Structure formats: C-alpha cells, structure tokens
Amino acid sequence: MIWQLDIILCIFVVICAIAAITVKDLLAAVIILGAYSFFMCILWTEMGAVDVAFTEASVGAGVGTVLFIAAVNKTKRRSKD
Amino acid sequence: MKVIAILIIVLTGGLLIYGVEEMPDWGDPNSPASSHVSPKYIQEALEKTATPNMVTAVLGDYRGYDTMGETAVIFTAGIGCILMLRKKRKGEGD
C-alpha cells in the first residue's frame, strides 16, 4: 500500500470516467472506458485484490471493450452528447 | 431529464457521504468485516481444501454455489443474445 500511488491512480480513474462520458466520438469513449478499466485493475492490484484485478483485466477491460466495439461498429459512431 | 438526474444524484451522493462518516476506519484489521467470518477462511482454507490461494478456495468450495450461479449468468447472457440477435431464415415465419 503506497498511498501516493493510490491517489495518483484514483485521479486517473476519475479523469478517465469523466472523459468516457463526455467524449462525443463513441469509439473513443469506448477505448477510454477500456483505459478506465485498466487503471481500475491496477488500483485493485495495489489494494491486494489480485484475483479481482486479473478478472477485471481480462473480462472487464478485454471482453467488455470488444463487446462495446462490436456494438458501436454495428450501429452509429457519433453521439450528440 | 437532466434536472431530475442531477436531483437524484444529489440525493444519492448526500446519502452516501452521510453514511461514510461512521464506517469503520479504512483498512482496520479489527473491523467487523475482517474479524467475523473471514478469519476462518484464512486459517482453514489450506487445511480443508488444499488450495494455497484463499480466493480460489472460497470461490470454488465454501461459496461454490455462487460460482454456479455466476456460470448460469454467463449461459443466460449467451442464450439471450442468440434469442435476440438471430435473424429469421428465409422461408420461415414472416
């Protein structure tokens, strides 16, 4: 537990979350969401939850992003807000 | 729409912040969460299940029933996607 590193990661996570819901290009938003998931899983590794972290890395950041990209690919890429 | 959303967020956030204050200190080894049920997992997992990883031991053995539910969730999602996205074949239905 290094609290300085924790706080930096937390700030990154929050920035990624805000960016993911404000970016107008949906593909970019989805990629940012993937980055968010990765920062989240680093944060969890930092907290000692290694099993949760690698599940998140593979399922959350991996499969989730793939599903989102597939869906955005099949629909529209631009968003109004 | 946005006004209602912000109102709900203010309410939820207020309640959450109100609740945080009396939580046990973060990372306290003597908090109830760390001292009531979980010590037995840490002490017994190796002996009873021969698995060095306690998370796996609890996941697969003590709470294996949850894990069965989890796999059922994945199966549900898969069958659900098949049900929704499968297109009608030609000459079948309308």
Next chain:
Amino acid sequence: MATHFAALVIIIPLIAALFVPIIGWWKKGLCYPLVVAVLIVPLISSLGILNRVIESGPFSYYLGGWAPPWGIEYAIDYLNAFVLVIISAISLIVSIYSKKSVEKEMPEKVVPFYSLFLLLVTGLLGIVVTGDLFNVFVFLEIAALSCYALMAIGRDGAPFATFRYIIMGTIGASFYLLGVGYLYIITGSLNMLDVAQRLPEFYHSRVVLTAGVFMIVGIGLKMALYPLHAWAPNAYADAPSTVSGLVAPLMTKVAAYMMIRIMFTVFKPVFFVEIIPVTTILTWMAAVSIIVGSIYAIAQTDLKKMLSYSIVAQIGYIALGIGLANRSGLTGAVLHILNEAFTKGCVFLVAGAIVYKMGSCNINDFKDLYRKMPFTMSAFLIGAFSMVGIPPTCGFFSKIYLIMGAINAEKWIFVAVLLFSSILNVIYFFRVIKIAAFDEVIPDYSRTTPYITYRLDEVPLSMLIPILIMAAGILVCGIFSPEIINTVIQHIIPASF
C-alpha cells in the same frame, strides 16, 4: 428426503435449461414436453417443502456441507415455502399455455426461448429459496437477464421498453448490492440470519441507515412502486404474451417477497418502523401508486397496457400492507401475493389468448368477444371480479385484511384509498366487459349475408385449460383463504406485531 427437495427446486430446472438447447438441436418439438415435465419437479418439491415446514417447522439446508455463515445456507421458513409453491405452480401453468403462443409468435426461436424460460424460473425460485444476501443478488441477475432477453423479442416497441428496464433494473440490483456491502462492512457476515442477529447493536449507526435505504430503494425499483415505476408498463405490455404471462404475476411479487424478507427478517421490524420512518413513506408511496396506477389504467385502450398499469396499482396494495406493519396488514399483503399471482396470471393469459386470436388487443375491437370465446372471457370475468374484490374470489379476502390493517393502524385515509381504488377497478374492468359482452355489432351490409354469425371461435385447448386452471385457482384460493391464513400465513407474521 424433504430437506433435499430444497436443492432439487433449483438444480433440476437449471440442468434442464442446459439440456434444452441440446435436445432442441436434435428435435425441436421435444422442448415443450421437456419443459413441462421438468417444471413439475419444482412444484412437487416445493409442496414437499411446504408440507415439511407445516409439520415440523422451519429447517435449513447447507450447500456443500459448509456450516453458515461460512458456506451458503438455504433457510426455509413459512414465507419461503409459501412463495415457492406460488412460483412453481404459476410457472407450470404458464409453461403448459406456452405451446401455441410461442409457435405463432416466434416459430424460429423456440429452443432458446424455452431455455431462457427455465432460467427465468430458476432465478425466481433461487431468489426465494436462498438464505444468503449475496446469493440473492446472483439469482436476481439470472432472473433479470433472462427476463430482459425474453422481453426484448416482443412486439414493435419492445426493445426500447426493455432498454429502459435494463437501466432501471441494473440501478436497482446495484443499489441492493451496495446495501449488502454496507451491511457486510458493519456486521462482517452475509448470512441473513447471522446478520439479523448481529445487527441490532448497530441500529443507530448511519451505515446501517444507508444500507437499509439503498436496499429498499433497489427493491422498490424492481417492484415498480410509484415514483420508480416508469419502466414497468411498457416493458410488460410489449413482451410476448407467454412472457408477460409469466413475468407479470411473478417478478414484482418476488421483489415484494424480498422486501418482506429484508424488512422483517434481516432487519427487525422496529428498525424500519421506529428508527427510520421507512414504513410511513412506503405507505404513502403505495397509496399514490394505487391511485395513479388505476387512473393510468383507465386511460389505456390497449388491454395489455391497461393490465400493466394495474400491476403498478396492485403492487401498491402489497406495499401498503407491508408498510402498515401490523398483523392484519401484513396478512393481507402476503395473501395478496398469492391472489395477485393467480389473478394477474389469469388476466394476462387471457390477453395472450386474445392476441393469439385477433392479432392485437385493442379494447375497442373486443365487440362480440363473449360469443366467440365464452370460456376465455368468463375466466377474464372471474379475474376482474378478483381484482375489484367481489366475494368469493380471492381478491376480496386480501382486500378485507388490508382494510382491517388500515383501520387497526387508524389511518383512515388508506381505508378511503382502498375503497376508492375498488371503484376505479370497476371502471376499467367493466369497460372491457361492457364492450365485449353488451356492445351491438353493426351488421356489415356490404357482405352478401348481412347476418351476424355467432360462431364459437375458442383458442386451442392447450391455451384454454391453463386459463381455466388459473380462474379455478382464483376461486379456490378465495374459498380456502381462511385455511391458508391459519396454516401458513399466521406463522409468517413477526412476533412483535
């Protein structure tokens, strides 16, 4: 043997859900008989469980042999066993009904449909049977996911209505999970009985208050109580008729069961009555729910949509009974879970039968339906009687208990609300019956024979029989409701009432 019934209730439908795709891949036509045969098992098991509970009191079943609170426990008491019987009976009846309706509405999707049907039943049964707070969440998600998928393939607007349901349902489930986390952080346990035992010393902590509020709001979302109801009517109305026949009677009732479980087992009644005034708020929400739901129902011209708004109203009755928090009120609420399940099942199956015959269910097209489909419509009449509360249908008895509960609590406004809602029910149901039975059909002179032919045009037997069973169930529940209350429901009421 009876203890192992508790495990069979879940395992058999779950395994069968895995087998349906395999068997359906080999031969499509076998899915339906398999599903019906499989769903008999939970019914028999849950009757066995109820019998055992009545004979020798509550019991528990340790999954995998791990003692609680370390392992997962099924804690079976009167409430569990009672709701289990309701769910398994309704799902069996609906599964018998499903054959023709599914063949007509989605001939190419029979196999995944039946697999998800079984998973939905598994999820509902699992929520009820388990005694572990987190396990409830897992089964809640199984039920919810299968429900989303089944609802999305309904008529035109269904995907959009389902999307709203997904958003709201996920918020509800996550709030529930958050509440469980707050309880875990303060007590360190996930087993309901263990939490209940360790919780009272923390009742004045803010963490427990937050946990309680989040859990009740989350379950309220699933239950479609008034300010949280917006997703429900469209989602129920647009779903395929078999699905709305299964989901409408059961989903909200299971949420009501969860609410009773959380309010009176996990927490002691004193917490929600005295320490935070949730029950008072709940009664007011319920009252508004009853009135608003009924008024919206009057405004609808689509039968399924009308019935869906009526769900919002009827769930208000149950919430009102829970919120009154006295003996007769809670008796009325639990009895109303049974009555509502049969009544809503009956009227939704009738709506499905009308859709099957006519292709839509616009109320203004119902002219002459009584001559065409006399059996179906008399079942509808019984359902309408039960909804309004005319003896000897079961709706009368639960309403009486609710009114008595309101009188005992000396909350006269709720007595007025209950009586007024009966009048509203009369208005919206008897409008349908008036059109179907009494409206003159204008003869079509452009045809060669200007006479109206009164031809019997009933739905197939596989649909008619379940409808009639439901209607008979309404009458039987009504006639035997004193026995049901004496043998089962009076043991559900917490001792402090």
Next chain:
Amino acid sequence: MLEYIISKYNFWVYIILLLIGLYAMLGKKNLVKKLIGMNIFQSAVILFYVSIGVKKGGATVPIFMGDAHAAHGHGQAIIDVASYINPLPHVLMLTAIVVSIATTGVALAVLILIFRRYKTLELDEIIKIRKDTGV
C-alpha cells in the same frame, strides 16, 4: 479536516465514480453513453467492495506464502490472520464483474435491436419516432 478526507480517500473516489455513472445512466441521451455509465457505476460498487477487504499493517495478498505441501502434509499450518487480506469481498466481486459484463452484453444486444428498428441511438429522436408512429 484534510486528514479526515485523506484517511478515507478511496471511499470518496468510489462515491464520485458512482455518481458519474449514475449521471450518465440517467442524464445522457445517447444509449451507448448510458451503457458506458452503467459500466462505471458497477465498477464503482466493485471498488467499494474491494476497499472493504483491505487490511493495513503488513497484510498481503490472500495466497498462502509458505511451503504449501509441507504445511498441508502436517495439517498443522498456523496461519496468522493479520498477515493476509480478507478474501471474501474478492470472491464476491469476481462474481459481480462477470455479472456486470453479462448485463452489458445483453444490453448491447438490445441496443442493436433498437438500432435496427429506429436507425438511431439518441433517446429524444427515438421518443419522437415513437410518438409519431403511436407505438
């Protein structure tokens, strides 16, 4: 005051993330944005659970570090509870992550159905089409 905020910083972060997600789910008009919000919302709850499990004071990941075979063979493993992190919240969250992704998958399938029907993913446009066609 500052000390108080810092001492519970991960709870504040989880509240912020939860509110961001909730706002996106309720306030955003694009349906994909709503689902992105749903993901953030659910991972915020997971962050909260992971925070419950943390133990300060030298505790490490919940994997037995000594010689597992020797310890198991004797059946005498004396394990100090304070040296391992609470494994239970992690177990619960493994399930919750999978559930959240399954929900996302089903929701995306519904999204594709919506797009096939309305040819748009904006909430206000869909509502307008629904009003115009009377559905």
